[in-house]
Amino acid sequence: MENLPWLSIITFAPLVGVFFILLIRDDDKEIVARNARWVALWISLITFFVSLGIWINFDNSTANFQFVEKTVWMPGFKIGYHMGVDGISMFFVILSTMLTVLCIGASWITITDRVKEYMIAFLVLETLMVGMFSALDLILFYVFFEGVLIPMFIIIGVWGGARRNYAAYKLFLFTLTGSVLMLLAILAMMFQAGTAEIPKLLTHDFPATLQPWLWLAFFASFAVKMPMWPVHTWLPDAHVEAPTAGSVILAGVLLKFGGYGFLRFSLPMFPLASADFTPLIYTLSIIAVIYTSLVALAQEDMKKLIAYSSVAHMGFVTIGTFAANTQGIEGAIIQMLSHGVVSAALFLIVGVVYDRIHSRDIDAYDGLVHRMPKYALFFMVFMMASVGLPGTSGFVGEFLILVGAFKANTWVAAFATTGIILGVAYMLYLYRRVIFGEMTKENLKSILDLNRREVAIFAPLLLVVFVMGIYPSLFLDAMHASVENLVERYQSALAAAQHISVVAK
Amino acid sequence: MPLATLPTLTPALPEIFLAIASMLLLMLGVFSSEENNTRTVSYASVLVLIVAIPFVGLVTEGRTVTFGGAFVTDTFAVYIKALVLVSAATAIIMSKDYLKIQGIERFEFPVLIVLATLGMMMMISANDLIALYLGLELQSLSLYVIASFQRDSARSAEAGLKYFVLGALASGLLLYGMSMIYGFAGTTSFDTLANIFHDAHGHVSVGVIVGIVFMLAGLAFKVSAVPFHMWTPDVYEGAPTPVTALFAVAPKIAAMGLFIRVMVGPFGELGAQWQQIIIFISVASMLLGAFAAINQTNIKRLMAYSSIGHMGYALIGLAVAGTAGDAALQALGVQSMLIYLGIYMFMNIGTFACILLMKRDGRMVEGIDDLAGLSKSNPGLAMILSIFMFSMAGIPPLAGFLGKLYVFQAAIQAELYALAVIGVLASVVGAYYYIRIIKVMYFDDPVDELDRGISLEMKAILVVTGVVIVFFVFYPVPLLTGAESATAALFHK
Numbered sequence: 001m002e003n004l005p006w007l008s009i010i011t012f013a014p015l016v017g018v019f020f021i022l023l024i025r026d027d028d029k030e031i032v033a034r035n036a037r038w039v040a041l042w043i044s045l046i047t048f049f050v051s052l053g054i055w056i057n058f059d060n061s062t063a064n065f066q067f068v069e070k071t072v073w074m075p076g077f078k079i080g081y082h083m084g085v086d087g088i089s090m091f092f093v094i095l096s097t098m099l100t101v102l103c104i105g106a107s108w109i110t111i112t113d114r115v116k117e118y119m120i121a122f123l124v125l126e127t128l129m130v131g132m133f134s135a136l137d138l139i140l141f142y143v144f145f146e147g148v149l150i151p152m153f154i155i156i157g158v159w160g161g162a163r164r165n166y167a168a169y170k171l172f173l174f175t176l177t178g179s180v181l182m183l184l185a186i187l188a189m190m191f192q193a194g195t196a197e198i199p200k201l202l203t204h205d206f207p208a209t210l211q212p213w214l215w216l217a218f219f220a221s222f223a224v225k226m227p228m229w230p231v232h233t234w235l236p237d238a239h240v241e242a243p244t245a246g247s248v249i250l251a252g253v254l255l256k257f258g259g260y261g262f263l264r265f266s267l268p269m270f271p272l273a274s275a276d277f278t279p280l281i282y283t284l285s286i287i288a289v290i291y292t293s294l295v296a297l298a299q300e301d302m303k304k305l306i307a308y309s310s311v312a313h314m315g316f317v318t319i320g321t322f323a324a325n326t327q328g329i330e331g332a333i334i335q336m337l338s339h340g341v342v343s344a345a346l347f348l349i350v351g352v353v354y355d356r357i358h359s360r361d362i363d364a365y366d367g368l369v370h371r372m373p374k375y376a377l378f379f380m381v382f383m384m385a386s387v388g389l390p391g392t393s394g395f396v397g398e399f400l401i402l403v404g405a406f407k408a409n410t411w412v413a414a415f416a417t418t419g420i421i422l423g424v425a426y427m428l429y430l431y432r433r434v435i436f437g438e439m440t441k442e443n444l445k446s447i448l449d450l451n452r453r454e455v456a457i458f459a460p461l462l463l464v465v466f467v468m469g470i471y472p473s474l475f476l477d478a479m480h481a482s483v484e485n486l487v488e489r490y491q492s493a494l495a496a497a498q499h500i501s502v503v504a505k
Numbered sequence: 506m507p508l509a510t511l512p513t514l515t516p517a518l519p520e521i522f523l524a525i526a527s528m529l530l531l532m533l534g535v536f537s538s539e540e541n542n543t544r545t546v547s548y549a550s551v552l553v554l555i556v557a558i559p560f561v562g563l564v565t566e567g568r569t570v571t572f573g574g575a576f577v578t579d580t581f582a583v584y585i586k587a588l589v590l591v592s593a594a595t596a597i598i599m600s601k602d603y604l605k606i607q608g609i610e611r612f613e614f615p616v617l618i619v620l621a622t623l624g625m626m627m628m629i630s631a632n633d634l635i636a637l638y639l640g641l642e643l644q645s646l647s648l649y650v651i652a653s654f655q656r657d658s659a660r661s662a663e664a665g666l667k668y669f670v671l672g673a674l675a676s677g678l679l680l681y682g683m684s685m686i687y688g689f690a691g692t693t694s695f696d697t698l699a700n701i702f703h704d705a706h707g708h709v710s711v712g713v714i715v716g717i718v719f720m721l722a723g724l725a726f727k728v729s730a731v732p733f734h735m736w737t738p739d740v741y742e743g744a745p746t747p748v749t750a751l752f753a754v755a756p757k758i759a760a761m762g763l764f765i766r767v768m769v770g771p772f773g774e775l776g777a778q779w780q781q782i783i784i785f786i787s788v789a790s791m792l793l794g795a796f797a798a799i800n801q802t803n804i805k806r807l808m809a810y811s812s813i814g815h816m817g818y819a820l821i822g823l824a825v826a827g828t829a830g831d832a833a834l835q836a837l838g839v840q841s842m843l844i845y846l847g848i849y850m851f852m853n854i855g856t857f858a859c860i861l862l863m864k865r866d867g868r869m870v871e872g873i874d875d876l877a878g879l880s881k882s883n884p885g886l887a888m889i890l891s892i893f894m895f896s897m898a899g900i901p902p903l904a905g906f907l908g909k910l911y912v913f914q915a916a917i918q919a920e921l922y923a924l925a926v927i928g929v930l931a932s933v934v935g936a937y938y939y940i941r942i943i944k945v946m947y948f949d950d951p952v953d954e955l956d957r958g959i960s961l962e963m964k965a966i967l968v969v970t971g972v973v974i975v976f977f978v979f980y981p982v983p984l985l986t987g988a989e990s991a992t993a994a995l996f997h998k
Contacts, residue, residue, distance in 0.1 A: 075982065075985065117884070142901065143906070143978065144901075153940065154943075154947060158880075158948060173933060180932060183910070184922075184925050187910075187913055191914075
C-alpha cells in the first residue's frame, strides 16, 4: 500500500472513467445519458474517497513533499514526471475531487443535451486540476495548468448561456496570454537553475537582477487566473454564461490556481522581487476589495454579484499571501479553501432557483422563504460564511489574513476591513431581496423547495463550512510545517539580501 | 586509371529503389485495365513508399557518402526521409476518394507523388550544391504538375501556373546564390565548403555572403516563409485538396531538412552572418501566420496561413542553430526543430484528413461555416478535428504544445528573448483562429449536415494521427531520441 503511486491514481482515475464513458454506445440517447451520469458519479466518488486517504496518511510534522513519485518523462530535456504534495497543496487536491462529485450531482437533471461529452469534460477537468496541484515539475505543472483551458472552453461554449461565445473566447484568450509569458519564465528558470524540479528550485537562489522579470511573468499568469483587478473582467462574463457546475468549478478550484501559484512559485522562488512588488500587490488587492464590492452592490444578476464577490475575496487572499507571515499565509490558504466551498455553494444556490424559474435576475424573486424554507436556511448559512460570520469557515480565513496584514502594514489592514463591511452589505442586500418580503410574483407561487438530491449536495458543503469554522486546527495543523518553512525561507532570503547591500555600502 | 569506377550504390539504395519502382508503376498503369488502373497504381505506390521506409532505416549510425561525396546518408537523412515517406504515402491514400469525386482519376497522380518523393529524398541527402539542385527540381517539377491536376478547374490551373512561375523564380535565386558561392569559394561540395569557412574563422568575402542570402531566399520560398510566402494561400486553395495535404507536409519537411543541412553544414561557421536573417523571417512568418489567418473563410486558405506560422516556429530552431561556436546549443536548436516537424506532420495529416471528409451531397465543401454544428451531426469527427486544432494552437497536454515547448526552450537557452516573446504572443493570436473552428463546430447551430460515412483508410489515418497527438505527452521518448540521434549525425565531424 505504501508504495502505490497514490497521487497518480487520483490524478488519472477520472481518465479511466472517460474511457468507460467513451465505450457507451446505444441508439437511445436516454440510456447513454443515464450510463454516462452513473459512470461519472462513481468514478468521481471513488477518486474523492481515495484522495481522502492522502489526508489521513499525511504527516503533519514535516514541510517536505509527501507521496512523492518520480520517473523519467523527457530524457535529454531535464524534464521529469514528478508528483508530490505538501501542506499547502494537499487540501486543494481534496477540494478538487470533492467539488467534482458535487458538480456531477448538480448537473444530474439540468444537463440533458450531450450528456456524454459533458461528463467527459468534467472528468478531464478533474484530472487536470488534481495534476496541477500535485505536479512537482515545472513543465508538468504548466501542462496541467494550461490544459484546463480546453475543457473549460468547451463547457462554457457548449452548455453556456446566450453570450457564451464571447465569454468562452474571453476566458481562453485572457488566460492564454498570461500563461504563455509564464511559460517563457519557466523555460528561463530551467535554463538558469539547470533543473525543472520544484523542490530543488525552492532552494535555488535566482539572481536578484533576474527575479523581477520572472516574477512579472508569473504575475501575468496568476493575476489573470486569480483574478486581480484590473484583469478580472473575464470572470463575471465567464460565470454568468457558464452552466452552474461550470461556475462551481471555476470559482471553487480554478481561481485557486493563481493563489496557489503565488504561494508555490512567486513567494519562495523570487523572494526579493516579491518584497519589491508587495506594494503593487497591496494596492491592486485593496482596489479589488473595495471597488468590486461596490460593483457587487449594484448588480442585478445574482451570478454576477457572486462573481464580483469572488474577486473581492481573492483580494484578501493576495493581501494575506504577500503579508508573508505565518498568519497571513495560513489565512490565505484557509480563505481559498473556504471560498472554494462557499462560492461553489452560492453558485449552486443560484442554480437551484435558476433551474426552476430560468432567471438569474434578483428582481425576479422575492419572499422565497415562504415556499422554500430549507432553501432559505442553506442560503443563509452560506451567505453568512461568505461574509465571515464567526463559527463559519469565512471568519477563520478573513481573521487570520487581517491579523497577518496588520502585522505587515496597518493601513492595508484598515482598508481591507472596510471591504468586509461592504461584503456584508451586498450579501445581506441580496439575501433580503430574494428571500424576505411578501411573495408577489405569480410564477413563484408554485416553486418547490429543495429535493433530496439537492439537499445531499448542500449537506457536505455545510458540514465543511462549520468544521472549518469551529475546528480550524484540523486544517491549520496540516499546513503549519509547510507554511513555517515558506516564511522562514522568505525571511532569510530577504535578510541575506539586506546583508549584502549593507556590506556593499 | 580506369575511365570511371562504379560508385558504391548501397547508401542510395532507397532512392534507387524508388526510381526503379516509379518506372514499374508507370508500366503497371499503362498495361493494367483502364477501369481501375488508378486504384491499382495507387495501392502499389503506397506499398512502394512504405517498403522504402525499412530501406531508409538500414542506416542506424554513422555517415556514408557516395557519388564522389555528392550524396550523403546519415541518421539525420533517415529521420527526415521517414517523415517524408509517411506523409507522401498518406497523401496518396487520402486522394483515392477525392479523385473519384472530382472525376480526375488518372494513374499518373500517384506516380508523380512517388517521383516528387524521390526528388525530396535526393535533396535531403544532397551533399553538394549540384545534387541539391537536382533533387529540388525533380521534386518541384512533379509538384507543379499535380498542383494543376484538375485541369478543368480554373483555380487548379491557376494554382499550378502560379506555383510554377514563382517556383522557377525561386529556383533562379537559389541557382544564382549557388553560382556566387561557387565563384567565390571555388567548390560546390558541402564538406569542402565547411572546411574552407572553418579555416576562415568567420571572415569571408562579401560574394559568399551575397550567395548565402540568395540561397536563403530560394529556400525560404520552398518552406513558404515570409516574405517569400505569397504563393502559398493561392496554391493551397486552388490545388486539389489531397495535393494541398501533400504540399503542407512532405515538401515543407524536406525543404526544412535541406535548410538545416545547408545552414549548419557548409555555412555552420558563418552563423553570425545568417542568424539575423533567419530570426527576421521567423518573426515575420509567425506574425503573418497569426494575423492574416484571422479573416479567412476558406479552410484550405486558413491552413496555408497556419502552415506559414508553423514554419516560423520551426525556424526558431534554425535561428538557435545559427549561434556559431556553441555546438551543444546548435544541436539543441536542430533537435527542437526536428521534433517540431515530426509533430507538425501528424497534426497536418490529421487535419487534412478531416478537411477531405467535408462533403455535402457528394460534393466537396471547404468553407469554415460548412462545419457548423458538426459536433451534433458527426461527434467523432468534430472531436478529433478539435483535438488537432487545440494541438495546433499549442494548448497542453496535446503534442503541438510540446513541439512549441522545445523550440522556445532552445530560444531561451540561446538568449533570443525577443524572438521567444514575439513567438508566444503570436501563438495566442493564432489560438484565436484555431479555436474559431472549434467554436463553429461546437457552439454554432447546425446548417445542412455534411455527408456521413468514412472509409476505412480515412478512419485509420484519423485514429492513428489523433492517438499520436493525444498520447504523445505520455510517451514522447521515441520522437525525442529519434531527433536526438538525427541531430548527432550533423554535429560529429
